[in-house]
Amino acid sequence: xxxxKKAVVLLSGGLDSCVTLSxxxxxxxxxxxxxxxxxxxxxxxLEAFNTIADFYNIxxxxxxxxxQRHLAEIxxxxxxxxxxxxxxxxxxxxxxxxxxxxxxxANLLSAAAAWAEELGAxxxxxxxxxxxxxxxxxxxxxxxxxxxxxxxxGTRSExxxxxxxxxxxLSKAKIITKGFELKSPLHLTWSCYLNADTPCARCDSxxxxxxxxxxxxxxxPILAS
Amino acid sequence: xxxxKKAVVLLSGGLDSCVTLSxxxxxxxxxxxxxxxxxxxxxxxLEAFNTIADFYNIxxxxxxxxxQRHLAEIxxxxxxxxxxxxxxxxxxxxxxxxxxxxxxxANLLSAAAAWAEELGAxxxxxxxxxxxxxxxxxxxxxxxxxxxxxxxxGTRSExxxxxxxxxxxLSKAKIITKGFELKSPLHLTWSCYLNADTPCARCDSxxxxxxxxxxxxxxxPILAS
Numbered sequence: 385x386x387x388x389k390k391a392v393v394l395l396s397g398g399l400d401s402c403v404t405l406s407x408x409x410x411x412x413x414x415x416x417x418x419x420x421x422x423x424x425x426x427x428x429x430l431e432a433f434n435t436i437a438d439f440y441n442i443x444x445x446x447x448x449x450x451x452q453r454h455l456a457e458i459x460x461x462x463x464x465x466x467x468x469x470x471x472x473x474x475x476x477x478x479x480x481x482x483x484x485x486x487x488x489x490a491n492l493l494s495a496a497a498a499w500a501e502e503l504g505a506x507x508x509x510x511x512x513x514x515x516x517x518x519x520x521x522x523x524x525x526x527x528x529x530x531x532x533x534x535x536x537x538g539t540r541s542e543x544x545x546x547x548x549x550x551x552x553x554l555s556k557a558k559i560i561t562k563g564f565e566l567k568s569p570l571h572l573t574w575s576c577y578l579n580a581d582t583p584c585a586r587c588d589s590x591x592x593x594x595x596x597x598x599x600x601x602x603x604x605p606i607l608a609s
Numbered sequence: 610x611x612x613x614k615k616a617v618v619l620l621s622g623g624l625d626s627c628v629t630l631s632x633x634x635x636x637x638x639x640x641x642x643x644x645x646x647x648x649x650x651x652x653x654x655l656e657a658f659n660t661i662a663d664f665y666n667i668x669x670x671x672x673x674x675x676x677q678r679h680l681a682e683i684x685x686x687x688x689x690x691x692x693x694x695x696x697x698x699x700x701x702x703x704x705x706x707x708x709x710x711x712x713x714x715a716n717l718l719s720a721a722a723a724w725a726e727e728l729g730a731x732x733x734x735x736x737x738x739x740x741x742x743x744x745x746x747x748x749x750x751x752x753x754x755x756x757x758x759x760x761x762x763g764t765r766s767e768x769x770x771x772x773x774x775x776x777x778x779l780s781k782a783k784i785i786t787k788g789f790e791l792k793s794p795l796h797l798t799w800s801c802y803l804n805a806d807t808p809c810a811r812c813d814s815x816x817x818x819x820x821x822x823x824x825x826x827x828x829x830p831i832l833a834s
Contacts, residue, residue, distance in 0.1 A: 450679035457673065458724045486726040490763055491719040494712060499683045501711040522763040530759040537755045538715055538747040 390505040391548070392417055392496045397432025398575045399593060400551060403559050404511035405436065406568040407550045415446040415503060419492050421485065422456020428580035432573055439569045450495050455485050489522040490531065493547065497535045500545050507546045513559070514552050525552055556596030564602065571605035583607070615730040616773070617642055617721045622657025623800045624818065625776060628784050629736035630661065631793040632775045640671040640728060644717050646710065647681020653805035657798055664794045675720050680710050714747040715756065718772065722760045725770050732771045738784070739777050750777055781821030789827065796830035808832070 391412035395401045396419075408414050418433040420426050430449065437447055489512065496508045512523040521527065528547045535545050551559050563570050575593045576583040583590050583606065597604045616637035620626045621644075633639050643658040645651050655674065662672055714737065721733045737748040746752065753772045760770050776784050788795050800818045801808040808815045808831070822829045 448679065448682065450682075451676050454673065454675035454720050455723060457675075458720075458727050485723075487719060487723040487760070487764055490759065491716075491723060494716040494719040495679050495683075498680060498710075498712040498716060502683050521765060524762070527759065527763040530755070530762045534715065534752065534755040534759045535712070537749070538752040539712055540746060 388413060389507075390415065390500075390503055391507040391509055392500045392503065392505050393509040394418075394492055394496055394511070395433050395436065396511075397429040397436065397573060398511075398589075399556070399563065399570060399573045399596075400511035400513055400559060402436055402511075402570060402573045403563040403566065403568050404509050404551055405440070406563065406566040408507075408509040408548070409440065410566075412507065412509075414442065414509075415448070415499065415505065416442055417448045417450060417492070417496050417499060419450050419452045419495070421452040421488065421491075424578060425574065425576060425580050428574050428576075435572045436569055439572060448499060452488075452491050452495070455488060455491060458486065487522060489520075489527070493531055493535075497539065497545060501539050501543050505545065507548050509548045509550065512549050512552050513554065513556065515555060523552075525549060528552075555599070556592055557599035560596055560600040560602055564600075573606065613638060614732075615640065615725075615728055616732040616734055617725045617728065617730050618734040619643075619717055619721055619736070620658050620661065621736075622654040622661065622798060623736075623814075624781070624788065624795060624798045624821075625736035625738055625784060627661055627736075627795060627798045628788040628791065628793050629734050629776055630665070631788065631791040633732075633734040633773070634665065635791075637732065637734075639667065639734075640673070640724065640730065641667055642673045642675060642717070642721050642724060644675050644677045644720070646677040646713065646716075649803060650799065650801060650805050653799050653801075660797045661794055664797060673724060677713075677716050677720070680713060680716060683711065712747060714745075714752070718756055718760075722764070722770060726764050726768050730770065732773050734773045734775065737774050737777050738779065738781065740780060748777075750774060753777075780824070781817055782824035785821055785825040785827055789825075798831065 389412050391408050391414055393405050393408045393414050393416050395405055395416045405414065405416065416437055418430060420430065423429065489510065493508065500508055514524055528549055532547045575589045577587040577589045578584040585594065593604065603609060614637050616633050616639050618630050618633045618639050618641050620630055620641045630639065630641065641662055643655060645655065714735065718733065725733055739749055753774055757772045800814045802812040802814045803809040810819065818829065828834060
């Protein structure tokens, strides 16, 4: 579990956050946070969160599942609204896709920062990826720098919390390679936006995952071999 | 309802947010947000929110009540934990009091910003007060400046949302005077941290309110005359 330094790690249950957790565990004692925000595959993601946590023997008092369903009520995203279809993948588009949940990562980080301050943690890890993030504005390092400043100004003077984005400049293929190096439990991760049993293979998230495993010359362990 | 410009107003149901709403209504079409975060007087505050909203004929589709109970789970505050007593008022202390909820306003602002982006709103109003805020670090304008930058960087490029803190430099007595000028429904507000029927008259929030009405030479309309 590393040294005594503590960190809060945001763990959605997808590939990126799983590898981010493996990286955090090299240097920190971790507490992990997961958000339900009314996404279609909420239960499947929570299952991934818990099985990954079990894999790493993270005790239940170091797991926090928070309710952010207001993000679904506020709407605006195909991820949370049943009346907006999840689009078929279009990896070449520069547009912000309809799966964008407004300011989602800020909502997650605010909760993580509150917990981090309470725990005396020195860092928050988030597995944001700038290149492969489909253009979501809250996946860019500039946003995390701005948010880190807001945390610094808005918490007790003795509280110093870094936001660490260890994979933000990696391609998804490199993240997968890194995951295999670290023996990260990629077989327990879930990425699909649409289904909860077998990946749909058609949404942006499935398409990115499939392309990345191909580029990494690796077999995706969640698929039949 | 002012012009066509929209704003999201955070409305706890206390004095400060009530006067802030009255100020916002001078220039904006408003949508109001309230958070339940496991505070002891949650139901009473929600009642104040709804009666103030009724007073101003704000339709239910412009009201949003969000769940931020993770702030209570995270704990650390006498406002949300039954095992930490709400302290008796000490208005001369420079310490951050035990009623501090870590990074609470950032959690509220993140949700407000998500809604504001979805509504195309130009502003978020929050009734933070620097002087009377008992030293909470997330009540200072420097924090709102930092958070405004984070919103700017973390949302769509066309989204521009100002955080307006119209009473941040006012004393509570001046806020009350302003409220009477604007015919703000101060009689519907609730401030006490402890009780839900009659104000305890002993917590920080009651003490600040009592002192402020005295300084404003006014009778508090929620008290028997």
